[in-house]
Amino acid sequence: MVDQTIFTPVSELLDKIHGRFSHLAWVQTDRKSGGLGDLKYPLISDVTKSISKSYGVLIPDQGIALRGLFIIDKEGVIQHSTINNLAIGRSVDETKRTLQALQYVQENPDEVCPAGWKPGEKSMKPDPKLSKEYFAAV
Template sequence: MATCSATSAAILSASSKPKSSSGLPSRPSLSFSALRKPILSPSLSSSCHAVTSKRPSFVVRASANELPLVGNKAPDFEAEAVFDQEFINVKLSDYIGKKYVILFFYPLDFTFVCPTEITAFSDRYEEFENINTEVLGVSIDSVFSHLAWVQTDRKSGGLGDLKYPLVSDVTKSISKAYDVLIPDQGIALRGLFIIDKEGVIQHSTINNLAIGRSVDETLRTLQALQFVQDNPDEVCPAGWKPGEKSMKPDPKLSKEYFAAI
């Protein structure tokens, strides 16, 4: 509990840069104060206020030219990344027609929840590889910061060697394209996207800063996606796992599933 409360302190005080004992600016402190207030993009904040000032509403209406990410083509990007302690170039469209992609964003290098997620995906990487899936991690840090973190031992809060690339989004353009950037803090929420072989986003989940994600649930969702794509006349009920009974999306045939549970 002490660790959690200490972790929930404040995020990126960019205006003040205290000096370390070496005389160099120290790293900005990280907090998860965003948990305590909603995050609204500038384009939505005024319209939301207008709606809620008239009557309570749970609906935010997007403009006509805005499409949901899920069900549409994933925004392509090309960026530097660190893999196997080297700098490489990663282009999302290189995977189209070849692999599924797990694309996940995290706030910052050298933080607390982030290394638990990053190393968890690395430790389970073979399970994704076995079902033709690549994993890509993204943050707004530079490749130099990524490299230093990879070269830091896990017992000291580092990552050690990873089995997939860490992408650098220093321009924040990737985070913006996937709608996970917190504008006034300059970092990304914990967004995760499953992209199929055709480059279409089939799943997304976005956690606030203090909440880590589940590799188990990501893998299960990916397996369900692959099942329904291989079996277009089937759908997966809640909590479905490989080998379990699926369902026919038909008023009569679906009763076979309900009768069996």
């Protein structure tokens, strides 16, 4: 299960076309039964499909949205996005790792996180020459 405290400094939009009654049913159903359980962040209903269209996930002729995930910082800038087709799910663990990497680089602006980086691992400098130190160590 995701540590809900990691969502505090960042806004994550869960964009669903379904209405508020579907959301109510999802949060009242525990995760082991296919629901969302007790969430610490908002679900957003998109009955008019305007949000889905704005984020480029709407399939207009079907009136449904692809599986989109957008991590938006407090300034309203999209820091990360993934869009999957309807048959492919998203990884909660990868979302958590991405949020942790975003938080790390915000706190350490002179460093970048390589692919697959996890908290506690080495980061690297965003410079071709200085990054060689990182690559020599891995």
